[in-house]
Amino acid sequence: MSKHRVSRRQFLSYTLTGVGGFMAAGMLMPMVRFAVDPVLKADKGGNFIPTKQKVADLTSDPVRVDFTFKQKDAWYESDVTNTAWVYKNDKGEIVALSPTCKHLGCTVGWNTDKRYPNQFFCPCHYGRYEKDGTNIPGTPPQAPLDVYPFKEKDGYLYLSQAKPRTGA
Numbered sequence: 001m002s003k004h005r006v007s008r009r010q011f012l013s014y015t016l017t018g019v020g021g022f023m024a025a026g027m028l029m030p031m032v033r034f035a036v037d038p039v040l041k042a043d044k045g046g047n048f049i050p051t052k053q054k055v056a057d058l059t060s061d062p063v064r065v066d067f068t069f070k071q072k073d074a075w076y077e078s079d080v081t082n083t084a085w086v087y088k089n090d091k092g093e094i095v096a097l098s099p100t101c102k103h104l105g106c107t108v109g110w111n112t113d114k115r116y117p118n119q120f121f122c123p124c125h126y127g128r129y130e131k132d133g134t135n136i137p138g139t140p141p142q143a144p145l146d147v148y149p150f151k152e153k154d155g156y157l158y159l160s161q162a163k164p165r166t167g168a
């Protein structure tokens, strides 16, 4: 027989702590998973969504490309439509920009303010961006438009999740 006997009080304390911890973990895990799930999905980096845009049809003029995908938040699944401004730059490289203004999140349009041609314009507070997405000093946005990673497959443009621009 062991010398270390467990008193009734200790037994109850251990049991309640164990059961309480188990229940807390059971309640917290879905919350933690719900919070970090989008982050984990983004880190996979392989979620390219097909668009109806043919790469061969892209020119130097930005065109609006809408693409829809299914998004699952916990048990709720919904269709989400994102938009990109896409064109080919002087080197023939594809540029895919997020239309979400970096000031307060309104949607920017291409060439919509005739006073400032060939710029992206945000109507909310008159934010402006160069064609490559660089924010124009003296207007409210303090950062360039996010960029979409992209790839071409079977002649069509595929887009992933927009990310802030890295580097200069």
Ligand code: FES
Pocket: 101, 102, 103, 104, 105, 106, 122, 123, 124, 125, 126, 127, 140, 141
């Ligand atoms: S939200 Fe675009 S300038 Fe303010």
